[in-house]
Amino acid sequence: MGRYLFVVPPLTGHVNPAVGVTAALTARGHQVAWAGRPEIIRRLAGDGADVFPCAVPRRPPERDASIEAPAAYRLRWEEFLIPLAEAMAPGVRAAIGRFRPQVVVADRQAVAGGLVADGLGLPWVTSATTSAELVDPLAGMPKAAARLDELLDALRTRIDGGPADPRMSPHGVLAFTTRELLGPATLPHQVRLVGPAIGGRAPTCDFPWDRLDPAVPTVFVTLGTTDADAAGDFLRSAARGLSRIGGIQTVIADPGGAVGPVGDKVLVVPHVPRMALLAHVDAVVCHGGYDTVCESLWHGVPLVIAPIRDDQPIVAGQVVDAGAGVRLRSGRVAPDRIAAAVTRVLDDPGYRSAAEKVGASFRSAGGAAAAADHLEKLLG
Template sequence: MSRFLFVVPPLVGHINPAVGVAAELVARGHRVAWACPDPELVGRLAGSGAAVFACAGAPPGERPADLRGPEALKFLWEWYLLPLAEAMAPGVRAAVAEFRPDVVVADQQAFAGALTAERLGLPWATSATTSAELTDPLAGLPRVREWLDERLAALRAAVGDPAGTADPRFSPRLVLAFSTPELAGAVAGVRWVGPSITARPVPSGFPWEWLGGDRATVLVSLGTANADAGGRFLDVCREALRERADRVRAVIVDPGGVLGADGDGADGGDDKDVLIVPSVPQLALLERGVDAVVCHAGHNTVCEALWHGVPLVVAPIRDDQPVVAGQVVAAGAGVRVRFGRVTAPRLGAALDAVLHEPGYRAAAGRIGTAFRAAGGAPAAASRLEELARESE
């Protein structure tokens, strides 16, 4: 029996893939614990019995909703990722001292896990919950790369081993990538395990009876962290979908309530063609039959759609999303539109393409087949077991 400590940021999209891997390790008789600034979130996603060591989190602050490109990337690092690492480091060290893990599994954005393991001489693996970093997105931005290297060197000096050389985003021993080359492209030095898709509790209250009939079903979602930026885009989606009401039935996820009370959802409106709700049981919905997904190109949403062979319309907002959107388009599994400038006619045309041109669905199906063959959580757990044995 080995002990594995998962170090994760307080972000749903980064915890969810690790949950299935952790559950698989526990089922094989190993001990698992977590280090995270939000123990309640980990408990909700991993189960109330999860052992979670609390860490401090990044200082409060808000990123401007309209920030894009390199400036958005720099803001993300300066405002969130680097402060998060410094804040988490003492809690991660305390977790290691108490739990005594054989292997640290550090999320790619939880640098405190990698640097603490390096400092203490522990083997560590990278949990790459998005494949964007693996494809060198800064290849054409040498000044941004230089700036980032300087920041990471300063972080290592503060919380890691000053003599260390490994990039905290990429373990020299094991990088678990929750995708496959069929979507992300060929990248050397990683273990492709495919998405970690595991059953989630299905909350009550979703109107399943609303689905069905002979019309296609479209899901529109901007994930859990983009409510501040999505008002105009969701309104455009609603307009385009209503124009296709004779052949499309749509579910729009509107956690911020930016569409107001003009729809059939939690507010009890009477629109029979567009269901507007604050949240959905996404996996269950995809399993019951969605014909297309419109999203922000978040890695988890993209992978969950493709796992089910569903083509996409992607409208990236920031961070890794433009890279993931590019992967979708290059793989032939979707159409990209401009988040800030798309019109209802353009969005409608993109929807018509993925719904009616068979090549998109065929490509999505091929990627889904590759995802399933990669092994998912059991394959990731086996790789981690190998690392633990090699380190004995």
């Protein structure tokens, strides 16, 4: 049996897909360990997860949503991902020395995993968590791309990493998406489109199911782990707008308690069992976090997306191009605009049909099981 080390950043959406893959590998008798932040990994993978701790820098302040996507991408690398890799590298090296993995699986935003494994001559695979990571925002911007290459070269020297590009392992790239969502982007030969790794995650919470009428269309509003200030403004706008639509019921996940009093048609709860709830939902309103998008499409649920940062604009564009949702402009979104977008996806069956098509492609791709198949091939 094999030994696999998963190197992940301190970001929930990047740990969740790995949880599904580690569960599949463990079920086949393999040994699995993690390198990252123990409190985040164990919250998602369970208290029994074998975690080697890695230091992380303080995350930089949130950027203004008006910054264009290519500039935001470059700043994210300069201000967060490069410092993160440098901070994590000693912990990754220690984890490899103690656990002795045969294969390292390095998230594309935890590039210390790929660089250290490559420097030690270990087989390693890139985990491309979102479909946005297969689209280069710096294409056509050679100076910006060259600057990022310089940053990675300098990082490689500081942490004694190997020569390979840590964003795209020559041993393979596990891409948790399918063509139906990704679109026609040209991909390197080593990329494997395995679909989202749904399942294998720790259980979440209870939910007042008796408050939902199964005969009434349900809209779910969630912003995942976005910052509280932006979440509060958007959630309050959604509550006001959706409460004005007749013939629907709304569930809002509001962990920060930002919404306040609402009418009987709007159920506000701090947390939800998301996968269970999505089986009963007719539309989802979100900022475009990849977990939320994939889980919604898995259930054939169309989306209304108001992206604000990082990969969200790219993911939102892919959803729109697939015909599975509507995109709202970022920033402060008026209640009436949210209501109009939700009415649009509920009234036009084409959105539901497109979402179901993407969801079917997710299930046929294999997800965690397909990813585990590829990883087993590296055992030799």
